[in-house]
Amino acid sequence: MAHKTLAIVAVLSLIGLVFLAYLAMTFEPPQGTRTVPVEQPVPRPAGPVRELPDNDRSDPQARGQEDSAEREPPGPLPLPDELIAAGQEPEEPRAPQEPLPELGQSDEHVLERLAGMEMGARLLRMIAPEEVIRRFVVFTDNVARDTLPQLDYPVRPLEQDLIVSEVDDNLYVMDEASHERYDALVDTLVNLDVDQAMALYDSLRPLFVEAYAELGYGETDFDAVLVDAIDQVLATEVPDGPYQLIQPSVMYEFADAGLESLSPVTKQLIRLGPENTARLKDRLRDYRAELVD
16 A cells, blocks of 8 residues: 655745755655645746846946046945944845746746755655645645645655554554654655755745645735644654554554544654654754744
8 A cells, every 4th residue: 555745844845845844744644534635726827937126237327328448446335434343344245036936837946946955866856846835835734734635745655555564354553664664754854954944945935925825815924834834743742552453445544443533643643653753843843943033
């Protein structure tokens, strides 16, 4: 039985992304449970690329015609008196920010930025390459409400199936080796450089806000939604195993009705395993601190 996974960047993006923080959580779709999916918005037709003001452009007529051959090269501008008194140098002017693409055309830009990060190559092998921003936003909104979407996860499916041991007729126990399926993904997420991830998330923030508005929430602060999702995971207490399963059809369910009635987020953390869950929560706290600073 194939199981899908998904990731919050806790920034990143992707923080997660992202991620992505989006990049800071990982789950697989619940088996034999019912969740409340958020309908995936239909991508808008691509429009013109938004351009930020280019501070390097100038109009010769507005400046007036100058005869540079008769002028001496300009010397450095004097420092303001208050900076001289404090012994400080003026800050270097910031380079113009790179224009963002339209949301519906943003995948290539986002993937290129992710590839430039440390651990970026490993991350690209794990995330779904289509509708990156929208998938992350839908996932984050669901987790903030303690549920999970059923489709369109931000990361690719796991290659390994759930590992179980049969103890009786239609009664199984989840093997601890199942948790190891997530080791590589969690290793990548917790080893992402937080400063790099947050810088990427900050630069992509307008796209996250636009994707969240598409869900019908208006121009809401997406940072607050991301913090709510992180808090939901941090507050989740995972019951101890072993975890017995039944297989009434294709998918496994928890044999214990109490476990089966747990929230989707809790059941995903059970599958993640106690060690990976602890590591993930530690990293999420770092991203949360950056988001609320």
